[in-house]
Amino acid sequence: MITFSTKNTNFSKILCFLILLTSNICFADDFPTKSVTIIVPFSAGGPTDAVARLLAVPMGKYLGQPVLVENTVGAGGTLAASKVAKSQKDGYTLLLHHIGISTAPALYAKLNYDTLNDFEYIGEVVNVPMTIIGSKNFAPNNFQELLAYLQKNKDKVTLANAGPGAVSQLCGLLFTSQLGIPLTQVPYKGTGPAITDLLGGQVDLLCDQTTNTLTYIRSDKVKLFGVTTQKRLPSLPNTPTISEQGLKGFEIVAWHGLYTAKGTPSAALDKLNKALRAALIDPDVKARLLDLNVEIARSDEQTPAALKAKVESEVKKWAPIIKAAGGYIE
Numbered sequence: 001m002i003t004f005s006t007k008n009t010n011f012s013k014i015l016c017f018l019i020l021l022t023s024n025i026c027f028a029d030d031f032p033t034k035s036v037t038i039i040v041p042f043s044a045g046g047p048t049d050a051v052a053r054l055l056a057v058p059m060g061k062y063l064g065q066p067v068l069v070e071n072t073v074g075a076g077g078t079l080a081a082s083k084v085a086k087s088q089k090d091g092y093t094l095l096l097h098h099i100g101i102s103t104a105p106a107l108y109a110k111l112n113y114d115t116l117n118d119f120e121y122i123g124e125v126v127n128v129p130m131t132i133i134g135s136k137n138f139a140p141n142n143f144q145e146l147l148a149y150l151q152k153n154k155d156k157v158t159l160a161n162a163g164p165g166a167v168s169q170l171c172g173l174l175f176t177s178q179l180g181i182p183l184t185q186v187p188y189k190g191t192g193p194a195i196t197d198l199l200g201g202q203v204d205l206l207c208d209q210t211t212n213t214l215t216y217i218r219s220d221k222v223k224l225f226g227v228t229t230q231k232r233l234p235s236l237p238n239t240p241t242i243s244e245q246g247l248k249g250f251e252i253v254a255w256h257g258l259y260t261a262k263g264t265p266s267a268a269l270d271k272l273n274k275a276l277r278a279a280l281i282d283p284d285v286k287a288r289l290l291d292l293n294v295e296i297a298r299s300d301e302q303t304p305a306a307l308k309a310k311v312e313s314e315v316k317k318w319a320p321i322i323k324a325a326g327g328y329i330e
Contacts (some may be wrong), residue, residue, distance in 0.1 A: 031091060031268045035066040038094045038197040038258075039084050041077030043156060047211040047292075048328060051126055051181055051256060052096045054288055058279035063271065078104050078111060085113035087261045091268030095259040096125065099252075102167050102314035106322035107165055116312065119259040121304040122272050124297040125280070126289060128209045128254040130171055130228040132242065133217065135201045143225045143245040157249015159183045160203040165260050167254045168194065171207035173325045174252050175242075191200070198222065209254050210235070212294040228252045235293045255297070257307045269304065 039053045052069045060067040072080040077100045087093035140146040147280040161169035188194040190214045197203050216222045226242040
């Protein structure tokens, strides 16, 4: 009978490596053995929620298990992010978050997680363009008139947003930062009430995602001053970008990424990435996203490495903008 001593350092290392290797292979074969949940930081019916529910069915088909969507609302998306960061490191709890994941470190004085170190990156999902719109009874009729009006009436102009951490708030911060004009920010509890007050003339301006604004633009219920992308939108081909109208380099899109807890096995991450990619080429998903004016991330953007680089870059971009606007909100 041959015996081995685990006191031998090299043998112990090899044994540990083999155990980890075989367990990872088994995990790859078995994952998932139960339903997977996508945590959405915002209310049901919103743009992020809509994207999650579109992804759920085709991802579930690829994985062979149901993919559920759960809304965990509050604190600008940080409650949901914290929940996923502290979840089991097994790939069964995912986070679908937008650009807000990269602005939270500068927006909130205290977070219960580390944005750059507490998540595994699965891949970028979609990009949602934004528009700057105004109330119908707001005096300016185009972007040049808007700039002139803001210079003369900056203390009187109100800029609505959907609350702390919302993309509309971030767009407003970027807009006022590049203009160099401090407008009065009016936060609401969601996009719905913000648009309601804009339609009623209680506030003057709003910058929000096309998934929220396009219906009102097409029905001529608001004034449209421009789009926030570098290129004009296919759905609004005659509407100039803010950048081409004079605010050079102005750009903000509500990009979305998929994440899970740090330490999740690579086998699970690989399957989740493949499931995401399969969902994004699904004909029904592509048609629905096109209808919502949502752009699917390029194939090279759908990688874990690309999403990680995106988050790191955006954290650096937004920190000085938020600091210039007054620093922490909470």
